Amino acid sequence: MLLEHLNRLRLERQAQGLARQRRIAESPCAPRQAFSREGEAALSLLGFGSNDYLGLANHPALVAALAEGARRFGAGSGASHLISGHSRAHAALEDDLAAWLAPCIPQAQALYFGTGFMANLALLTALGGASAAIFADKLNHASLVDGALLARAPLQRYAHGNLTVLARQLQGCTAPVKLIVTDAVFSMDGDVADLPALLALAERFDAWLIVDDAHGFGVLGEGGRGALGHFGLSSERLVYMGTLGKAAGVGGAFVAAHPAIIDALVQSARAYLYTTAAAPALAHALRESLRLIASSEGDARRAHLQQRIRQLRAGLAALIAAHPALGWLVTPSSTAIQPLIVGSNEAALALMAALDRQGLWVPAIRPPTVPLGTARLRITLSAAHSAGDVAQLLAGLGQAARDMTGTRT
């Protein structure tokens, strides 16, 4: 019975172009990376799908720091943070992160988590108790959506970036604790939330502003301080979640906030209490990652990434102008996330396959991850991409566009 049911779901998914498949990475994360699929030989592909925005995931200094961390602190933590798993390496990283965010959040303390998904579940369930109300952007990341659903607080979602609707919702709310929740950089569109306006609303309606900066931390702002630094914001109302597996190149996440918020998480967040602390070596490597992000090397990597973003956007605009019949669209993104919206699931899969045949690997993103009819290639750029890499992607897209429209080459 169960197997028949699952098989029916699988066939439906396939018919709708929604079946998903994993590839196996046979070499470290890098623009040129070897992948294989079950039963196939490994293939080197030029990829535009990782979130390794600064190209640190295989940086020799981080690999060395990880190895040194393992020698000093062992392979595993052995327990949750509140039992015996909270290592000196975790504590030192939290101090570094708190100091890092101090210009943006007065008295900030930081708490390290094994993943960003868990950090968001912990945050929203610990703060979103029965006396709270949650207000969330419709395009927020799945982990924020699930955290809000798991919290006992009533949830209101506002249309993407629509602060008029949000103001109306806040106005009509009598809950003593109000939580505004937003991605800083929206993960499938690449646009940046209007954090100054959101913070102004939080102040006006006595709310907290929870900012998920998974795609801004290390990339945006001076020294890579992230979205808060980018806007020059500073407030006790800010609750900041940054992930450490993307630009920081390692893994994990953290919340930085007023000490009372951090204490509430340590005391009551089930997703923090009832899980084994991540390997201390990861925290040790992340301290090195923070140093790199803040260094002149980090500045150079961010500057190079900005050049690749401008190069890609100019190329995509020219391509779209040359092939209006395809109906391709870009989003108003100035970040490393540069989606090419093609519409149907079939069109997205066909374009992904056309690129794949040219040795290019760009993931197609389909509903329910994005709204129906806005299937897209989610192109992400990294400081590890060269100008030649981006030119190769643009040439591949141009070839696919000509093939699809029957234009002669």
Ligand SMILES: *Cc1c(COP(=O)(O)O)cnc(C)c1O
């Ligand atoms: C990736 C991501 C997360 C989850 O972080 P992980 O550390 O990968 O679990 C949370 N929020 C957003 C916006 C993300 O893009």
